């Protein structure tokens with residue numbers, strides 16, 4: 001009785017003292033947009049935000065707000081999550097403006113993962129506290145990478161670990177998981193990770209699996225360099241199965257003329273594994289050119305044993321010059337020739353290897369070796385077939401990623417381009433599919449709690465974009481132009497983009513993955 005009386009009294013007071021105003025006040029309300037929650041059919045409605053959280057989502061919400069945003073004609077969606085980037089250095093930069101990650105915010109990306117491809121910093125505890133003293137514009141989560149682990153324990157040599165070394169590497173993975181990383185990442189294509197056997201990777205991945213992590217892999221071969229694309233996909237799936245861990249195939253692609261057209265066969269392999277109950281997913285960036293370094297693109301694997309110093313030494317060894325040149329020649333062929341390699345930085349930035357070779361009056365192999373000797377420049381490598389790209393993109397287990405890496409327009413344009421080119425222009429995906437595979441699917445796959453969906457109680461990471469204008473401006477010629485069409489971005493309840501401009505607010509956080517209960521000391 002008393003309770004009923006209280007409720008009634010409250011209602012009376014609200015009605016009496018505030019007149020016609022609704023009883024509930026929030027900080028921010030986004031009104032009248034087409035709302036995609038990340039998992040439901042779109043509807044015309046509102047998103048109400050209180051503090052750092054979403055308070056309510058629905059049509060005609062009965063709230064007043066300190067700030068009301070008119071979203072008529074706009075798409076309202078969960079902030080996008082990018083599961084594969086290389087922006088760790090920017091997030092830890094001394095420069096506060098760099099740490100905002102404008103290239104991502106202006107596309108509506110509010111969370112990014114770092115430490116992919118087996119890279120990143122081995123000191124994950126430091127990485128995951130950095131945002132407290134150096135505020136960041138977006139949220140981030142990290143993998144622990146195989147590269148620094150193997151380098152710390154074994155160095156750069158091409159050999160297997162002994163039992164004690166394997167034990168030390170396992171302990172490093174386990175320790176990182178307990179610090180809150182998402183899982184264990186590898187780049188088995190890259191030396192010295194390429195020197196590891198499947199069994200070695202399984203032993204380490206098992207430590208992450210036991211603690212609820214994901215195995216995220218740039219597979220051993222996306223082309224026809226060593227084992228071949230098909231066998232590399234088999235290996236990734238086998239690692240997941242044998243280590244008892246979900247597998248995510250990084251930036252899935254069929255790279256190079258030898259494997260064009262293989263997407264349907266690769267998709268069939270992943271589907272078969274998924275039918276057995278195994279968790280296998282992939283992410284993809286929407287560009288036909290990949291980005292890497294001149295060394296990784298062209299130098300034969302055997303020449304990289306021992307790292308760059310050893311490679312430079314081999315250049316001076318005339319006894320192996322013929323073999324080295326043949327290896328570079330073959331890798332050039334696989335990647336579509338010297339005209340399909342665009343140098344992205346340094347003295348020759350903006351020119352193709354073919355153009356550089358002509359200017360130097362050299363053949364492309366000689367020019368490539370000379371360039372690698374001078375510096376290991378980033379390159380953009382045009383090597384994918386649009387039919388493969390579309391086939392992968394259609395799969396419900398393929399997420400949007402950028403693989404953000406200097407010199408490639410994918411840093412500034414991946415999400416916007418996927419929408420503009422593959423949703424709006426070509427209809428490869430629906431808008432709803434694009435949004436879900438850029439938010440909720442990614443959060444679910446990697447265990448990002450309370451993000452990726454617009455629902456009551458979730459963290460308020462929100463993007464508002466104009467479906468007629470959302471597009472990338474970055475191109476291979478001008479890779480650092482910000483995207484257009486995003487009018488508002490909210491990160492943890494704070495406006496990071498307002499009226500199409502950065503507010504300068506750094507509201508991002510380091511997100512710690514919670515290891516399986518009882519799996520850590």
Ligand SMILES: [Zn+2]
Pocket residue numbers: 117187218250251403
């Ligand atoms: Zn990669």
